[in-house]
Amino acid sequence: GENVEQHPSTLSVQEGDSAVIKCTYSDSASNYFPWYKQELGKGPQLIIDIRSNVGEKKDQRIAVTLNKTAKHFSLHITETQPEDSAVYFCAAKIEYGNKLVFGAGTILRVKS
Amino acid sequence: NAGVTQTPKFQVLKTGQSMTLQCAQDMNHEYMSWYRQDPGMGLRLIHYSVGAGITDQGEVPNGYNVSRSTTEDFPLRLLSAAPSQTSVYFCASSRPRGEGEQYFGPGTRLTVT
Numbered sequence: 001g002e003n004v005e006q007h008p009s010t011l012s013v014q015e016g017d018s019a020v021i022k023c024t025y026s027d028s029a030s031n032y033f034p035w036y037k038q039e040l041g042k043g044p045q046l047i048i049d050i051r052s053n054v055g056e057k058k059d060q061r062i063a064v065t066l067n068k069t070a071k072h073f074s075l076h077i078t079e080t081q082p083e084d085s086a087v088y089f090c091a092a093k094i095e096y097g098n099k100l101v102f103g104a105g106t107i108l109r110v111k112s
Numbered sequence: 113n114a115g116v117t118q119t120p121k122f123q124v125l126k127t128g129q130s131m132t133l134q135c136a137q138d139m140n141h142e143y144m145s146w147y148r149q150d151p152g153m154g155l156r157l158i159h160y161s162v163g164a165g166i167t168d169q170g171e172v173p174n175g176y177n178v179s180r181s182t183t184e185d186f187p188l189r190l191l192s193a194a195p196s197q198t199s200v201y202f203c204a205s206s207r208p209r210g211e212g213e214q215y216f217g218p219g220t221r222l223t224v225t
Contacts, residue, residue: 009152033186034213043116043202043216044155089154097172098143098162100214102154 003025004092006103013080015112023090023103024072032095033073035064038087038105047088048075051095080110113138116217118203124223125193133188135203135218142208144186148172148199149219155202158169161186162208193224 013019013049030050036044039087050057050064050073057071059066061080077084090103119134120187137144145160147170158172161180175197177189186205190197200221 004154006154036216041218043204043218045216047211049213092170098168099157099161100145101171102147102156104152 002092002099002101004029004090004101004103006090006106008106009104010107010109012109012111014083015080015082015110017080017083019046019077019080019108019110021028021075021088021090021106021108022072023092024070025092025101026071027092027094028071029094030092032093033066034062034064034100035075036089036102038089044089045081077108078107082110082112084108085110115216116197116203116205118187118201118217118220121218122221124225126225127194129193130189130191131193131200131217132153133190133222134190134205135186135217136184137186137205137215138184139202139205139215140183141205142183143214144180144203144205144214145170145214146176146178146186146188146201147204148197150199158201169225192220193222197225198222 006023034049037045037047061078063076089104093100116137142163146158147155159169159178203217206214
């Protein structure tokens with residue numbers, strides 16, 4: 001089955017700096033890669049996703065890149081703000097399949 | 113829309129007790145799932161359902177039962193709680209076949225002593 005590894009487990013950045021979180025996956029059949037943000041005491045919320053037919057996707061300060069050959073994908077947050085502090089999860093699955101597999105999560109702290 | 117709701121928010125059980133975690137959604141989503149979240153392990157899929165009357169096992173199904181009698185509700189049952197089931201449980205729903213975004217509930221924090 002699919003296995004997703006996520007690094008780093010914790011990340012501290014200064015406000016205004018960029019943050020990068022990296023994930024690798026094992027199943028070459030996976031073609032849907034979402035990223036979730038979880039704030040304290042809440043459920044995860046989708047912030048961006050990418051499908052295997054594109055290499056990069058941007059949404060304001062957030063971008064995701066995908067390298068299918070190497071089986072890894074990354075989340076990039078630019079101009080970080082204190083409200084970006086949260087736990088971020090990557091995930092992977094076969095689109096239209098039923099099982100979403102998550103990475104272990106990254107605790108992002110943005111210091112002001 | 114209320115989205116995905118879960119009750120209770122917190123629960124303490126003794127080893128061997130049983131309980132049901134409730135989950136409901138009002139988005140008419142066919143796909144619903146249960147995850148448990150443990151430190152350093154992300155979210156792991158327990159059971160899922162692709163529609164009323166249909167359920168299947170996820171990655172960590174042992175010790176849990178589910179049923180799906182309606183589109184809206186997807187309860188998770190612990191028949192005989194064990195300390196290893198101490199965790200935060202999340203219910204999620206999405207369009208058919210898990211397509212696109214999964215919407216998560218606020219979670220239930222369960223402690224088994």
